[in-house]
Amino acid sequence: EAKDLEQGSAFHQNVRILASDEYVRNFGFLSLHVANPGAAQKPGESRLNLVERNVAIMKSIIPNVVKFSPNAVICIVANPCDIMTAVASKIAGPSFPPGRIFGSGTCLDSSRLRSLISKRLDLDTSAVSGYVIGEHGDTSVPVWSSVQVGGVPLLPSGQEPSKVHDDMHAAVVQSANDVIVKKGYTNWAIGLANAYIAKAVLNDTRAIMPVSTCIRGMKGVTHDVFLSMPSAIGATGVVQVINLPLTENENKKLHHSADTIWNIQKDIWEGV
Numbered sequence: 001e002a003k004d005l006e007q008g009s010a011f012h013q014n015v016r017i018l019a020s021d022e023y024v025r026n027f028g029f030l031s032l033h034v035a036n037p038g039a040a041q042k043p044g045e046s047r048l049n050l051v052e053r054n055v056a057i058m059k060s061i062i063p064n065v066v067k068f069s070p071n072a073v074i075c076i077v078a079n080p081c082d083i084m085t086a087v088a089s090k091i092a093g094p095s096f097p098p099g100r101i102f103g104s105g106t107c108l109d110s111s112r113l114r115s116l117i118s119k120r121l122d123l124d125t126s127a128v129s130g131y132v133i134g135e136h137g138d139t140s141v142p143v144w145s146s147v148q149v150g151g152v153p154l155l156p157s158g159q160e161p162s163k164v165h166d167d168m169h170a171a172v173v174q175s176a177n178d179v180i181v182k183k184g185y186t187n188w189a190i191g192l193a194n195a196y197i198a199k200a201v202l203n204d205t206r207a208i209m210p211v212s213t214c215i216r217g218m219k220g221v222t223h224d225v226f227l228s229m230p231s232a233i234g235a236t237g238v239v240q241v242i243n244l245p246l247t248e249n250e251n252k253k254l255h256h257s258a259d260t261i262w263n264i265q266k267d268i269w270e271g272v
Contacts, residue, residue, distance in 0.1 A: 023068040030069040031235070032201045034194055035088065036077040037061050043181050050079050055087055055268055062091040073201050073237040076103040076212070077194060081136040083265050085212045086226040090272045099238035103212030105228035106132040108193040109140050110210050112172045121149065130154070131210045131244065132172065134227050134257035141253040142169045143244060160249065197233060204235035213238045219246065219254055223262040227254070
């Protein structure tokens, strides 16, 4: 892969392309480590079903990253993203600065939702702002109350989403599996999402995007879980978590998302 990319170096800006399994020699200079280890998701398989297989792989990687790239920001992409991010953070230990480890989370889910809304309204995706929060998976929460189109709220204040909105969110949840069924894996959309995240870290842009971070204590969540909330991303990782206003129903769904993640995570938590 590295050689293939390197041979096309005349067509992109000057970069160093390396491939190695020796952390100490080649990766001590890293500012950002994007971690995507683990088994591939199978058609019809929930991200949460991947947890035990991928925890073992994470245990073999994170200690080396922390040891040999102690100043790097670590972005977890491996599924199930939220649990893997929590696992990576626990492996790194309490001395690793808060916010330096986060997951790509619902950054892509939010892009998918904005894309569907803009397509339905025949507008450019940039005209739509809004977030999907919570789990990167089946219990994700579309925050319809804060979705805006051209600065105008999509829903009037107090109005609950309709079946049309629910179907749109269902399409977001199902979209990854649709791609997996057709071509066996997903790569382009998640690659673009992580390039966007990387740009925010490497250029210290402080751009706000939903990423998976520890939300214990937020919105009444008591579990030690990582879930996506809009966050400012910069050179040190998560610089600030935005306290996004939620309706009562959206807050209930966030708690359901936290409970779902914790009910899986608790079985492996003490062994991490």
